Amino acid sequence: MRRHIPSTRALLVFDAVARQHGVSRAAEELCLTHSAVSQQLRLLESQIGVRLVQRSARGTTLTEAGRRYHGQISGDLIRLQDHTLEAMARRTDGLRLIVGAVPVLAEGWLLPRLPGFTALQPGCSLHLQVFPTLRYMEDLPFDVGVQYDDAVWPGAHTQPLMAEACVAVCAPGGRGRAEMARGDFRAAPLLQLRSRLGAWEEWFAQAPAAMQPPENLIAGHRFDLFSMLVEAVRADLGVGLVPRYYVERALRSGELALACEHEAPSRRGYSVFVPPQRAADPLVQAFIDWVCELPTA
Structure with missing residues (x-):
């Protein structure tokens, strides 16, 4: 034709x-x-x-x-x-590893630690790409994936990586910080991640001493990405609920503050995914060994 x-x-x-x-x-x-x-x-x-x-x-x-x-x-x-x-990047004159990752974990936990892996594998070109969340794709183009435990990758081998714990964060000089530090969230504007609208309800259920807002716990400003939500916290639009690892550096530097000390285990965790055809690759195995030995905090 x-x-x-x-x-x-x-x-x-x-x-x-x-x-x-x-x-x-x-x-x-x-x-x-x-x-x-x-x-x-x-x-x-x-x-x-x-x-x-x-x-x-x-x-x-x-x-x-x-x-x-x-x-x-x-x-x-x-x-x-x-x-x-x-x-052209697939030429055989160098090593290449394509890692698919959920963005929040890639930005807040994996990327700051990647120099450790590149030091172990100096000849490797690492390509970090977005691993779609809760979306079926027939053929994912990754050598290895780091995603939520319930990610969809038919046929892939999985290995648990780490659990997730969430904390409530606010701007250092944010409105109502003193009240929230005492567990009083009744006047706090709760910021929402669109894909986790039940997160605040789960968090308050694990903090029985905390006083929650009287209105619907899924009301308030909504954001598609954790990065957007954290920027909204910086702007003092409200208090955000985020994975601890994602804001650890900002908490240490004082850019953000804990609204209160309560830290709640999340129902979500992370795993490493490897397609069967890549399981025997030495570079893939080296990455798995390295990432699974990293501290989770």
Whole structure:
């Protein structure tokens, strides 16, 4: 079956003309002559049977069809470049390890410790990527994963890594800090993580001496990411409930403060995931051995 795909050269020329708003500047960017750029445009228009550019004494502009087509192929060209660079990174002249991780654990716990692993494996190029949470994917592109215990990775071997404990944090000079330190949260604005709307209810259930707000415990400002929630705490929008490891450095530096001393074990924990085809890889095993020996605090 014939594929209706223009040459990459023609598409790159058209992309440059669209971005540079003219043939002359596109030719300069691409180090081509004006006539070579014009020729590629004509070839592209001839192949797809649609006029993409409007030529006039004032210069060259995109037609409506040209604007629509450029909007569609510009992202494809970027993805094609990314795929090519990714393939180049797979060359056999070096070691590479792709680690998929839940962002909160990667940012707050794993990344600060990674220099220890790279010191043990100086020839390894480590690629840290987002491991989607609670989403089914047929073929995850990771050599090893660090995720919540209930992450979905069909066929992968799992090894428990660590449990999670959550603390309530506030701005150092935050409103109501003195009351919260005594366990009085009745006037505290509770910040919510959208994926954990029941977290405050669980936390208060484990802190029977704490006085909770009279309103619904899932009311209040909501955020998609822990990083957003912590920034909201810094801005004194309210008090946030976060994994202890994620804010440990900010607590030590005084950027954040414990709203009270209570620390509640979470129902969530973390595990290491390894697909069967990577289980025997020495580099993968070296990473598993290293990460499982790290302190959890």
